[in-house]
Amino acid sequence: DGGITQSPKYLFRKEGQNVTLSCEQNLNHDAMYWYRQDPGQGLRLIYYSQIVNDFQKGDIAEGYSVSREKKESFPLTVTSAQKNPTAFYLCASSIWTSGRGSSSYNEQFFGPGTRLTVL
Amino acid sequence: RKEVEQDPGPFNVPEGATVAFNCTYSNSASQSFFWYRQDCRKEPKLLMSVYSSGNEDGRFTAQLNRASQYISLLIRDSKLSDSATYLCMTGNQFYFGTGTSLTVIP
Numbered sequence: 001d002g003g004i005t006q007s008p009k010y011l012f013r014k015e016g017q018n019v020t021l022s023c024e025q026n027l028n029h030d031a032m033y034w035y036r037q038d039p040g041q042g043l044r045l046i047y048y049s050q051i052v053n054d055f056q057k058g059d060i061a062e063g064y065s066v067s068r069e070k071k072e073s074f075p076l077t078v079t080s081a082q083k084n085p086t087a088f089y090l091c092a093s094s095i096w097t098s099g100r101g102s103s104s105y106n107e108q109f110f111g112p113g114t115r116l117t118v119l
Numbered sequence: 120r121k122e123v124e125q126d127p128g129p130f131n132v133p134e135g136a137t138v139a140f141n142c143t144y145s146n147s148a149s150q151s152f153f154w155y156r157q158d159c160r161k162e163p164k165l166l167m168s169v170y171s172s173g174n175e176d177g178r179f180t181a182q183l184n185r186a187s188q189y190i191s192l193l194i195r196d197s198k199l200s201d202s203a204t205y206l207c208m209t210g211n212q213f214y215f216g217t218g219t220s221l222t223v224i225p
Contacts, residue, residue: 033213035215040127040217041217042123042206042214042215042216042217042218043163043206043208043215044215045213045214048213058213088160090162090163097211100211100212100213101148101211101212102211103150103211104211105150105151105168105170105210105211106210107153107165107168107210108153108165108208109165110162110163110164111162112161112162113161113162
């Protein structure tokens with residue numbers, strides 16, 4: 001079955017530790033995205049990647065880092081510099097995008113998410 | 120001003136009712152819009168895409184009003200299974216609203 005997987009489903013981290021969230025897709029999509037959702041809030045864009053070896057900052061990139069070494073994978077690292085990391089993290093992919101603000105409009109499809117709690 | 124704004128609700132409607140949600144956007148350059156459905160503690164799932172004036176899929180109708188910069192979602196003949204939070208998104212700007220909560224009551 002084609003889809004997007006995220007692991008783990010739940011993650012607990014101690015303050016001061018870095019942690020990496022996994023996102024894999026087998027949809028052959030070029031573009032991938034990371035969002036954060038806080039209770040009662042909409043999704044906010046952290047980073048997105050249009051193509052392998054390329055990524056762009058979103059609205060709340062501080063304290064996060066990403067890599068895109070393979071088309072299928074877009075891992076997100078939450079660093080100790082992120083002040084309020086407890087949240088629901090959602091990865092998404094789309095066929096392609098020309099970038100934020102461009103005229104492209106491909107639907108984004110989401111993985112099941114990872115709930116990160118900092119203890 | 121937020122890029123995308125939605126009435127958070129909650130909307131509580133009886134089964135069989137028609138309900139409509141609005142979503143306003145601030146960037147006139149926004150060209151595409153999506154409605155997602157999100158169940159509690161789950162990921163958003165794509166419900167409808169809106170590229171031009173509107174779109175219809177069964178009981179669901181989405182309308183776009185570019186002059187007033189809003190999109191709407193109309194649900195006819197509400198089912199219990201429609202209970203969820205509905206998120207709107209500007210497709211080429213990657214901004215989401217905070218969602219509108221719908222509960223359909225038996």
